Amino acid sequence: MFCLLLSVMRRIICSLATQLVALIVVIINWYQWDKEVEGYIEHKAVLCEFMSSALHEAPASYDDIKGKYVFGRTTRPQFFSMLHRYNVIQAYTQKKEFVWIGISARPWFIGFAVLQFGYVSVFCIQLYNTVTRESWKAKTTVPLFGWLFGGKWVSNVHGSVGPTAEGHSVDFSAPFTGQSAKIRFVGGGLEFDVSGTVKKVEGLPSRKPTLAARYELSGSAQLPKEFLGLVFPLGPRRAAVVHKFSAVPLSRPLSVGIGEGVWHGMGHISMDYTRGLLRRDTRWCWCTATAPEGYGFHLSAGTYDIGGKSMENSFYANGKVALLNTAVGFRKVFEKMVKAEEENIDISSGDTLRWAVTGDGIDLQFACVDSHNGTVHCGVVDGNLNHSWGIFNGTITVNGIVYEFSDVPGALEQHNMRW
Structure with missing residues (x-):
């Protein structure tokens, strides 16, 4: 009897061990499938394809018939933001989707973002009044169940997503948070409605959130005829799909309500819309601003170089x-109260931080007002992301024309993540 029981137990253990090994093999294969290839863009054939005109007329970033991405860069993007068929593991751990909207409408500089990484989803917003120097902000994080309760990329009736996909929307609504955002791509443009609760940041530069207030934000704009469309190769079956624009006039007055006050006025809108199975390790700096005269920029280093x-x-x-x-070079310039060699400065501590942003024809200075800080140290996900808003001064020269930025509000982000 004992021998029979022992034999049965051995069979059960062997069966479980076999299934465990099979599961490990499947997971490893899933991770290896569509793997990232370091320096893939430097391969001659890949670089030639990227520099070709293939993306100019492409209906989607991924050609389902040929089973490959349409790598390239264009200033008149018509393509939908389409990714290849990926598995559940990839969707939960490797796929990244985010959209950032910035609005410059004197005296307001407003930015909000929806991020969906599968294992976490984030919504953040900031409202900065350049006249009163009041800064309001909020950030909502949905861990583990972000794919279920956080940001959602809703396809249109044809199953397409992206800024050029008529009827597509990006939504955020998480239980018990009070924050709600909806970005709709309709009528050849975009509309947005955002509401929730923000906290006023008192005592700059000590930056201590105090007074809370309800806010409502709405506006719309037409997509410009020209803006940046990018499908950047990260591997044979892996790409970052990007749409960006700046300095686009609002098509109707922006509505900003905080507490009992409501403001209406015209201005300009900027956008960064990105999807893809992005790199595992990323380091970048990025900044953007729009002058009231109606010109603006997106500058970065470390991304898709x-x-x-x-x-x-x-x-x-x-x-x-x-x-x-x-x-483009991004260099930190600290006040005397901070040592210049300190690279891991915490802006939220009250330290004053400035940046020098330089390149051929680019000479900008950025003074931080406040920021969203995201620091994660939990093994498989590790790093920090600092998204600041503040004031730009300087010039950018394009085709011999000098464009001035004098006390222009904008955003600057430093990102160093394993995600």
């Missing part, structure tokens, strides 16, 4: 976009 020059660098004026063929 070729020869040290980011393929995202672009300048926007009069409804047109100019691609900037320059490397």
Whole structure:
């Protein structure tokens, strides 16, 4: 009897061990499938394809018939933001989706973002009044169940997503948070409605959130004829799909309500819309601003670079976009109260931080007002992200024309993550 019981137990253990090994093999294969290839853009054939005109007329970033991405860069994107068929593990751990909207409407500079990473979803917003120097902000994080309760990329009736997909929307609504955001891509443009609770940041630069108030925000704009569309190769079956624009006039007055006060006025809108199975380890700096005269920029370093020059660098004026063929440097310049060698400065501690942003024809200075800080140290996900808003001063020269930025509000982000 004992021998029989022992035999049965051995069979059960062997069966469980076999299933466990099979599960491990499947998970490893899932992770290896569509793997990232370091320096993939530097392969001659890949670089030639990226520099070709294939993306200009492509209906989608991924060609389902050929089973491959349409790598490239264009200033008149028509393509939908389509990814290849990925598995559940990839959807929960590797796929990243985020959209950032910035509105410059004197005296307001407003930015909000919806991020969906599967294992976590985040919504954040900031409202900064450049006249009263009041800053309001909020951030909501949905861990583990972000795919279920956080940001949602809702396809249109044809199953398409992306800024050019008529009827597509990006939504955020999490239980018990009070925060709600909806971005709809309709009528050749976009509409947004955002509401929730923000806290006023008192005593700058000590930056202590105190007074809470309800807010409501709504507006709309038409997509420009020219803006940046990018499908950047990270591997044979892996890509970052990006749409960006800046300095686009609002098509109706922006409505800003905080507490009992309501403000209406015209201004400009900017956007960064990105999807893809992004890199596991990422380090980048990025900044953007729109002057009241109606011109603006997106500048970055460390993202989607070729020869040290980011393929995202672009300048926007009069409804047109100019691609900037320059490397951009981001250098921290601290006040005397902070040692210059301190690279892990915590802006929320009250330290004053400035940046010098430079490149061929680019000479900008950025003074931080406040920021969203995201620091994560939990093994498989590790790093920090600092999204600041503040004031730009300086110039950018494009095609011989000098564009001035004098006390222009904007955003600057430093990102260092394993995610």
